[in-house]
Amino acid sequence: AENRPRVWVSQPLFDDIVERLGEYFEVDATREVTAWSPAQVAEKLRGADGALVTLNERIGAEAIAGAATLRAIANVGVGYNNLDVAALKARGIVATNTPDVLTETTADMAFALLMAAARRITEGERWLREGRWTQWSFDTLLGGDVHGSTLGILGMGRIGQGIARRGAHGFGMRVLYHNRSRLPDGIESNCRAAYVDFDTLLAESDHLVLVLPYSPATHHVIDSAALAKMKPTATLTNIARGGLVDEDALADALAGGWLSSAALDVFEGEPAVNPKLLALRNVVLTPHAGSASLATRRAMATLAVDNMIAALGRGPQAGNPPT
């Protein structure tokens, strides 16, 4: 076991999957869900050759500077705003994420949330559980339609395209999208999606879904000005990162009737949730669970383990680290 690379696993994944790392590495596997402080993350990275981390662990410049032997970070997740990519690159540390394996599961979740917001599913359940359902009535909990409406997608990567296909092919929706760059015709026609500018997307969407990466450039892309351009009957769904939305502005719009409802799987200060949102009836709140199917979480862990083995030059893919 001398001189085997050392790999830290920051959170419990699946034991049988993490075990595979032990064939190649000295593994420091976390057994309990842990809220690591930045100082503890830095301490764990010091002396490690690789680390499997989640969105909970911020891998910042300071921790990287102190990790002289670090060669690879495998992020268990597709979003990687928790990583200081520039600092990793400068040191030649390989960084990997888990795209593709979670695309369809996360697109499913986007639809679950969109439909829950449109059809007031969680609001209705709370109402029922409170014992307020005394008689079926014609005008109780009326929502908006999903089928045949206009679906807006902000961020048209793999997951955005999965949402577009569901909307167009499954629900007969008209699909509009905005993205940094327009997609090739073939993808557009497969998704039956039309490219529009940001303001048109805001103005025309009945259901707007956020699926774009979070960075300083996309911080609060949905602010009060953007919300004011949306239809008062529209819904907003966020399955990407909380920092994309100005939550105070969103709460004001939902309370003021300028937006019909919202569904949020991610929050700026998660796991804390803005109390203004918690106080509203017309917002669906879920605990960052977009990729949370058993099969997909297993696939994510497997891919992260494979990425680490390849990045540190072990296993069948030795010499071909993923980029």
Ligand code: DGY
């Ligand atoms: C992702 O894959 O980005 C999820 O948010 C979990 O990290």
